[in-house]
Amino acid sequence: MSCHKVSLTVNGAKYAENAEARMTLVDFLRDVLDLTGTHVGCEHGVCGACSVIFDGKPIRSCLIYAVMADGHDVITVEGLEEDDGSLSPLQDAFWENHAMQCGYCTPGMLIATHQLLQENPSPSESEIRDAIGGNLCRCTGYQQIVEAVQMAAKKIKDNCV
Amino acid sequence: MKAAEFDYVKAKSLDEICLFLSQQAGEARIIAGGQTLVPLMAMRMARPNTLIDINDVEELKGIEITKKSVIIKACTRQSEVLESVDVRRSLPILSDALSHVGHTQTRNRGTVGGSLVNADPSAEISLIARLLDAEMTVHSVRGERVIKAANFFSSAMITNLDADECLTQVCFPIWSSVRTGFGFHETSIRASDYALASAAAQLSLDSSGQCRSISIVIGGATEIPTRISETEEQLMGSDLSDTEIKTAMEKIPEMLEPQADVHADADYRRRVACVLVGRALKDARERAKGSLV
Ligand SMILES: Cc1cc2nc3c(=O)[nH]c(=O)nc-3n(C[C@H](O)[C@H](O)[C@H](O)COP(=O)(O)OP(=O)(O)OC[C@H]3O[C@@H](n4cnc5c(N)ncnc54)[C@H](O)[C@@H]3O)c2cc1C
Numbered sequence: 203m204s205c206h207k208v209s210l211t212v213n214g215a216k217y218a219e220n221a222e223a224r225m226t227l228v229d230f231l232r233d234v235l236d237l238t239g240t241h242v243g244c245e246h247g248v249c250g251a252c253s254v255i256f257d258g259k260p261i262r263s264c265l266i267y268a269v270m271a272d273g274h275d276v277i278t279v280e281g282l283e284e285d286d287g288s289l290s291p292l293q294d295a296f297w298e299n300h301a302m303q304c305g306y307c308t309p310g311m312l313i314a315t316h317q318l319l320q321e322n323p324s325p326s327e328s329e330i331r332d333a334i335g336g337n338l339c340r341c342t343g344y345q346q347i348v349e350a351v352q353m354a355a356k357k358i359k360d361n362c363v
Numbered sequence: 364m365k366a367a368e369f370d371y372v373k374a375k376s377l378d379e380i381c382l383f384l385s386q387q388a389g390e391a392r393i394i395a396g397g398q399t400l401v402p403l404m405a406m407r408m409a410r411p412n413t414l415i416d417i418n419d420v421e422e423l424k425g426i427e428i429t430k431k432s433v434i435i436k437a438c439t440r441q442s443e444v445l446e447s448v449d450v451r452r453s454l455p456i457l458s459d460a461l462s463h464v465g466h467t468q469t470r471n472r473g474t475v476g477g478s479l480v481n482a483d484p485s486a487e488i489s490l491i492a493r494l495l496d497a498e499m500t501v502h503s504v505r506g507e508r509v510i511k512a513a514n515f516f517s518s519a520m521i522t523n524l525d526a527d528e529c530l531t532q533v534c535f536p537i538w539s540s541v542r543t544g545f546g547f548h549e550t551s552i553r554a555s556d557y558a559l560a561s562a563a564a565q566l567s568l569d570s571s572g573q574c575r576s577i578s579i580v581i582g583g584a585t586e587i588p589t590r591i592s593e594t595e596e597q598l599m600g601s602d603l604s605d606t607e608i609k610t611a612m613e614k615i616p617e618m619l620e621p622q623a624d625v626h627a628d629a630d631y632r633r634r635v636a637c638v639l640v641g642r643a644l645k646d647a648r649e650r651a652k653g654s655l656v
Pocket residue numbers: 246247248392393394395396397398399400401437438463464465466469472473474475476477478480481483485486487488528529530531555556557558
């Protein structure tokens with residue numbers, strides 16, 4: 203068994219902590235850095251609850267060992283809020299549209315759809331459904347999540363003009 | 364579940380990977396994107412003593428395109444290949460197939476080489492490698508060898524790679540004829556899940572519209588991607604009319620012995636595979652004629 207120093211940036215802050223080689227990034231975020239916003243569901247890559255943005259791209263944090271994130275940049279759901287700590291337009295739209303019931307999938311859904319809106323500010327319904335294709339929700343039936351993303355896209359656009 | 368304990372080393376060069384592998388052949392495993400290996404380790408279906416991380420080895424990353432081939436280094440992310448405009452122009456069937464490999468989030472980590480070595484019967488990249496008879500280059504302290512796709516896959520999840528070998532690149536040949544077309548189809552439970560069955564075809568026509576070269580392959584419904592040479596031979600020289608395609612496909616069902624699981628029984632996979640071959644062939648024909656983009 204090997205233990206490693208993991209130095210990385212999470213939501214703009216630098217951290218350096220030790221981790222056993224077998225510790226996944228999601229466990230490192232939750233149990234070592236105490237960033238419990240990221241959820242862990244299946245632990246083998248199928249549910250998407252653990253999604254984070256890694257060097258600018260969404261990935262599953264249960265499918266990468268923390269030691270492999272050494273030197274990299276991570277954004278978790280905690281990093282999506284506005285500078286003043288209020289909800290982002292996307293988070294607010296999830297709230298407005300009841301896009302969650304138990305909330306287990308929500309951090310992963312937010313990460314996936316945040317990235318979508320960054321890359322494609324006016325996604326079609328099928329593009330939204332494609333972006334959350336790797337994220338399971340057992341409660342909402344996805345409809346309200348799609349509506350939340352549509353509302354957020356509109357709000358962000360209206361605020362820009 | 365959590366993985367069992369292991370040691371971790373980060374390789375800095377191909378030489379270092381080969382050295383680590385030779386010192387611990389059988390005990391050490393390469394980790395690339397981790398999109399298959401990490402789940403297997405979490406379920407304790409894989410228990411390597413040591414993981415050799417190849418993600419920082421720059422010589423294993425990148426795409427190189429010539430007139431004759433598309434070369435992809437083993438540790439290139441699937442998303443990078445999918446997003447490459449040059450790959451889509453030179454080898455559109457690979458881009459098409461890649462859009463079915465998992466989800467954005469798994470493609471952002473998963474590598475082309477990892478998928479080939481993993482040799483899942485449903486893997487789209489393996490299917491295209493077999494369709495075009497791609498060449499895999501592998502390295503070890505003993506030297507380099509090139510393995511054709513026809514000899515690379517040995518059975519479900521098993522390749523002919525030795526335990527001390529590292530896949531370094533895959534070379535997909537580009538067919539030179541301008542009247543070349545491809546088709547790719549798959550059926551899965553949800554978009555981007557593993558395929559229950561898949562089929563791909565590539566063919567080229569001569570100036571009179573007759574089939575001059577053809578390759579057809581089935582995945583998912585077979586242990587390894589399988590070329591359907593009987594059908595290929597029957598269609599060579601034909602006009603590829605719907606009737607000729609239908610007749611040439613008659614023997615396919617009896618050639619397949621699909622596995623059954625909770626998602627689909629063997630009969631379903633067999634039937635779907637045939638339908639998919641038909642669709643792939645017709646798309647390929649229309650593209651070769653220039654009537655489908
Ligand atoms: C939710 C989900 C859905 C998926 N859906 C699909 C799908 O629809 N189609 C599909 O094809 N795949 C799918 N996958 C698998 C995915 O494509 C993986 O990326 C791929 O199978 C393995 O690539 P990797 O780079 O992650 O390899 P790893 O998981 O790191 O490694 C896989 C195996 O290959 C070996 N290996 C890796 N690189 C090398 C190398 N260069 N030389 C020698 N050995 C090497 C490793 O030792 C290991 O045994 C899915 C995965 C998930 C989690």
